[in-house]
Amino acid sequence: MKRYRLAIVEQSAVIAEGLRSMLRGDGEFEVVFADTELRTLSERFSVVEPDVVLVNSQIAGTLSQNIRSTYPEMQHTALAALATTVRDDELMRQFDSVINIFDSRPQIIRKLHAAIEQSQTNPYSDSHDLSERERDVLILVAKGMSNKEIAERLNISIHTVMSHRKNITHKTGIKSVAGLTVYALLNNLVDQNDMTL
């Protein structure tokens, strides 16, 4: 079963710790980061690599822009709001899902799932065409290389490889390596003879 990495940005230690202990032992969500500031998460983003970020909505309210514009690295990451006060609909619109502190554990887990699904609902983006770099990465993925090997070959960081891969999936609507290989073959980006089968 897939395990999702959850980052919590919340000012109240009681709430952050409460969530952490509530999700402890959960097969699906693992709290891999907790801090009081979004900036700290942004700085450590490539290490933390969260699948979903849960942010207190008040913290989001202190930013001059929405979270994804302020921190572009969170562009394709699911965002869930933690609502502790009266909700401001305008502010909430940027989130994929809204969790209330009075929600039960199953409700919280369901809403975290909803956030991940929501953030993935738009795989058929307008920019269907892959950039040149994304095509390079896709070709190496199709040839069966790992992220590390691709990073070495293209002389870029693993983190960059991963964000290219996220974009490729976002643009093609295809997640698995086997599916991406089919895409590369159908579009003549690789030849069957290149494949190590």
Place this chain on the structure above:
Amino acid sequence: MKSYKTDNNNKAILSEQMKIIELIDADYRLLSIFMRLDIELPFGDISIAEMCRRYDMAPELFLIICRIYSDDEYIPDIEGLAIGDMLHLVRFLRASHRYYLDLMIPRITEGMQRVLASCERRQSNILFKFYEDYIAEVEAHLDYEETTIFPYVENLAAGKPDSGMTMARFMENHTDICDKIDDMKSVVIKYLPESCPTQQRCELLFDIFRMKEDLGKHTLIESTLLAPVVTNAEEGAEP
């Protein structure tokens, strides 16, 4: 007019007193549950409770399964469910496996072959290989459950726990089979050449969506119903 009760959101309230005909009226997709459990039609006017008695199914569990299948937001409440109930659930899961292997997969294979017949050979070979690999993966996944997880649950229910293993460990080995069928859907919708006939492509997509949804529910039943109840039972079985 609807003969069954609905909640504020106009969703049917499923209950043991509800008639089978009302259940199906409320959500015809639940017919697939009857199909796999080999419940014979016609149901006439019998209630869910009566049907469950005839087919030796725990009614609460049957309703939970129906709710999971028809309500995407529903999260089952496992309180009150014991390991004995999981025997009924395992029976349902095994029946689901037969439904996939004997009915859905052959249908999709046939649909795939029909659609690919109009593609050029190179493309159809690539796609059919992807499809075959995926099906092999699904079969291995189902086989792992049949030969490892289900017997473990059955032994635990019989009071003979297999001490070397835990449900949590099984779930770690539980591979994801939903991503790739989603990819298959994307490929069939977006990347097949235009020469593939629309009619056949759409029929294939109907079946892929049905299978994808069903596998999603199947996984959900295992992770939110089977795994937690079995884990609770393991804790109870410790000396």
